[in-house]
Amino acid sequence: MYVTVKGGEQAIDAAHAWLAEERRGDVSVPELSVAQIAEQLGRAVDRAMSEGSLYDRDLAALAIKQSQGDLIEAAFLLRAYRTTLPRFAHSLPIDTASMRAERRISAIYKDLPGGQILGPTYDYTHRLLDFTLAAGGTPPPVASAEPDGEALPRVPDILGQEGLLEPDEGSDATPGDLTREPLLFPAPRDVRLQALARGDEGFLLALGYSTQRGYGGTHPFAGEIRMGEVSVEIEPAELGFAIDIGDIVVTECQMVNQFKGSKTVPAQFTRGYGLVFGFSERKAMAMALVDRAMRAGELGEDVTAPAQDIEFVLYHSDNIEATGFTEHLKLPHYVDFQSELQNVRRMRRAAE
Amino acid sequence: MTEGYNFAYLDEQTKRMIRRALLKAVAIPGHQVPFGSREMPLPYGWGTGGIQVTASVLGPDDVLKVIDQGADDTTNAVSIRRFFAKTAGVATTTHTAEATVIQTRHRIPEKALRDDQIIVYQVPQPEPLFRLESSRVETRRMHGLADYGLMHVKLYEDVARFGQISIAYDYPVMVNGRYLMSPSPIPAFDNPKMDRMPALQLFGAGREKRIYAIPPWTDVRSLDFDDHPFRAINALEPCGLCGATDAYLDEVVTDDKGGRLFVCSDTDHCAERRDAGHVGKDGVP
Numbered sequence: 008m009y010v011t012v013k014g015g016e017q018a019i020d021a022a023h024a025w026l027a028e029e030r031r032g033d034v035s036v037p038e039l040s041v042a043q044i045a046e047q048l049g050r051a052v053d054r055a056m057s058e059g060s061l062y063d064r065d066l067a068a069l070a071i072k073q074s075q076g077d078l079i080e081a082a083f084l085l086r087a088y089r090t091t092l093p094r095f096a097h098s099l100p101i102d103t104a105s106m107r108a109e110r111r112i113s114a115i116y117k118d119l120p121g122g123q124i125l126g127p128t129y130d131y132t133h134r135l136l137d138f139t140l141a142a143g144g145t146p147p148p149v150a151s152a153e154p155d156g157e158a159l160p161r162v163p164d165i166l167g168q169e170g171l172l173e174p175d176e177g178s179d180a181t182p183g184d185l186t187r188e189p190l191l192f193p194a195p196r197d198v199r200l201q202a203l204a205r206g207d208e209g210f211l212l213a214l215g216y217s218t219q220r221g222y223g224g225t226h227p228f229a230g231e232i233r234m235g236e237v238s239v240e241i242e243p244a245e246l247g248f249a250i251d252i253g254d255i256v257v258t259e260c261q262m263v264n265q266f267k268g269s270k271t272v273p274a275q276f277t278r279g280y281g282l283v284f285g286f287s288e289r290k291a292m293a294m295a296l297v298d299r300a301m302r303a304g305e306l307g308e309d310v311t312a313p314a315q316d317i318e319f320v321l322y323h324s325d326n327i328e329a330t331g332f333t334e335h336l337k338l339p340h341y342v343d344f345q346s347e348l349q350n351v352r353r354m355r356r357a358a359e
Numbered sequence: 360m361t362e363g364y365n366f367a368y369l370d371e372q373t374k375r376m377i378r379r380a381l382l383k384a385v386a387i388p389g390h391q392v393p394f395g396s397r398e399m400p401l402p403y404g405w406g407t408g409g410i411q412v413t414a415s416v417l418g419p420d421d422v423l424k425v426i427d428q429g430a431d432d433t434t435n436a437v438s439i440r441r442f443f444a445k446t447a448g449v450a451t452t453t454h455t456a457e458a459t460v461i462q463t464r465h466r467i468p469e470k471a472l473r474d475d476q477i478i479v480y481q482v483p484q485p486e487p488l489f490r491l492e493s494s495r496v497e498t499r500r501m502h503g504l505a506d507y508g509l510m511h512v513k514l515y516e517d518v519a520r521f522g523q524i525s526i527a528y529d530y531p532v533m534v535n536g537r538y539l540m541s542p543s544p545i546p547a548f549d550n551p552k553m554d555r556m557p558a559l560q561l562f563g564a565g566r567e568k569r570i571y572a573i574p575p576w577t578d579v580r581s582l583d584f585d586d587h588p589f590r591a592i593n594a595l596e597p598c599g600l601c602g603a604t605d606a607y608l609d610e611v612v613t614d615d616k617g618g619r620l621f622v623c624s625d626t627d628h629c630a631e632r633r634d635a636g637h638v639g640k641d642g643v644p
Binding site for chain 1: 397400405521529547624
């Protein structure tokens with residue numbers, strides 16, 4: 008005799024308990040602390056903060072611990088948390104020109120005011136597994152020097168003085184916010200940049216890469232990449248002046264792209280912009296490539312490639328949306344499958 | 360109830376925003392209204408739209424029923440019901456007749472709904488034209504102009520190639536003679552229940568950030584042709600447990616030798632019939 012399946016509730020409770028045990032792993036191995044993750048898995052924390060759209064290293068580290076290092080799951084935890092938070096204020100635009108830079112490189116000038124600062128990069132490491140790390144220990148002390156206090160003008164501003172780079176017109180308009188308002192088209196650049204900043208690193212990387220391989224070429228030069236601390240300021244209406252509420256680390260990438268000009272615009276360079284939380288150079292660069300690719304339409308270029316298709320990029324860049332919908336296929340679909348079964352049977356009967 | 364969260368999880372401002380979208384949706388039956396869908400603590404594609412709509416219409420005196428595939432005890436239905444039991448502290452039920460709000464995925468209950476009930480559908484893809492036109496800028500224009508020729512051509516091509524319309528679920532409907540609408544992935548069998556339903560029908564698509572609605576007693580017509588009228592699809596035999604002949608049936612594989620058992624997908628309907636003494640050929644009295 009057939010008995011209808013019951014027990015979803017017990018199954019869920021048991022699954023959660025099992026998950027907690029799996030997460031902890033072998034109890035003879037010391038438990039990972041949130042502080043250890045925040046300190047020693049910094050790039051993972053950066054990525055979770057960036058895609059989770061929440062700048063909080065400790066919460067991001069907790070999310071990483073909770074998700075067993077699944078960074079999309081960690082970003083999801085952060086998003087679900089941030090959406091419940093009240094909003095007191097909007098910050099003023101951060102001023103990356105006054106960044107306390109740990110890294111600043113330009114690929115288009117040999118030297119420039121403020122100099123090239125290599126910073127803590129993997130770029131020139133040889134990718135050899137370092138077995139001494141397995142043994143643990145403290146790294147040798149790093150040579151340090153007093154900051155020279157020299158200003159770090161932004162490369163686009165240097166180029167802009169000659170009029171060779173398209174001007175970047177500021178705007179006093181309140182920027183759009185995808186976390187409050189639905190995505191609508193045509194999507195203005197502020198909204199596009201927000202979507203990219205929250206977007207999946209892998210997706211943006213692949214799209215940016217595709218533009219380099221001929222799917223919507225943008226002829227990019229890495230005008231400047233900088234990473235370091237910037238101050239976040241808000242201007243409460245009742246005060247009338249800005250107050251500093253803290254510092255965040257961001258990575259900024261300014262791509263400089265060739266542009267042949269058009270009937271109305273003289274030949275000049277155009278911009279692609281990337282800005283992400285933490286130290287995420289790969290994503291900042293990919294973001295800048297995709298930002299520029301999506302400007303094809305407004306610059307009068309042909310729109311032929313996926314990276315140039317604004318609707319395509321914006322609807323598919325969010326990994327929380329993508330993972331939810333891809334993974335929802337594991338939910339029961341037997342009612343629909345049954346109707347397909349009966350449909351196929353009916354069509355086969357009709358064909359016989 | 361969970362400490363630190365508002366009643367039914369969402370803050371009141373968000374609920375107000377969603378209710379505004381719902382009012383607009385009710386005023387323009389079948390029209391997709393964009394709304395500022397929030398990130399929920401459940402994944403996109405798992406009912407976040409339905410949950411936000413339910414959270415916005417739920418009051419402390421409501422009685423909530425949640426079904427997935429017609430069943431109250433499927434894991435995702437259990438999870439969503441628990442979410443509201445925890446965040447809103449509302450009473451829950453598995454009985455269709457006792458519920459004031461029913462959130463559903465992929466089914467409409469067999470028992471006819473009343474005018475004091477609300478049914479909330481979880482919608483994965485609110486755009487009925489998405490397989491034919493991928494750009495939402497373009498489909499929005501098509502809805503604006505009621506330019507639905509593409510869908511009629513698709514149905515015509517089905518008839519030309521297969522001799523019948525081949526859509527088995529998420530079968531497109533015309534609402535109030537104006538808007539083409541996705542009924543959500545319910546089996547086509549359920550489509551006729553939407554027509555002139557006394558209950559308010561609300562649809563939430565969280566990931567796609569759209570809400571739409573069918574007010575009570577609205578005409579909902581499944582697209583078809585005069586010479587190829589709409590036909591609901593179902594298994595050809597009665598429920599093995601309760602003997603129902605007018606309910607949608609699931610097919611359960613009972614062995615690896617082709618054994619099949621057909622049972623009601625609506626578990627509450629089936630249990631109620633069995634309690635009333637109905638016995639199918641595989642059931643026990």
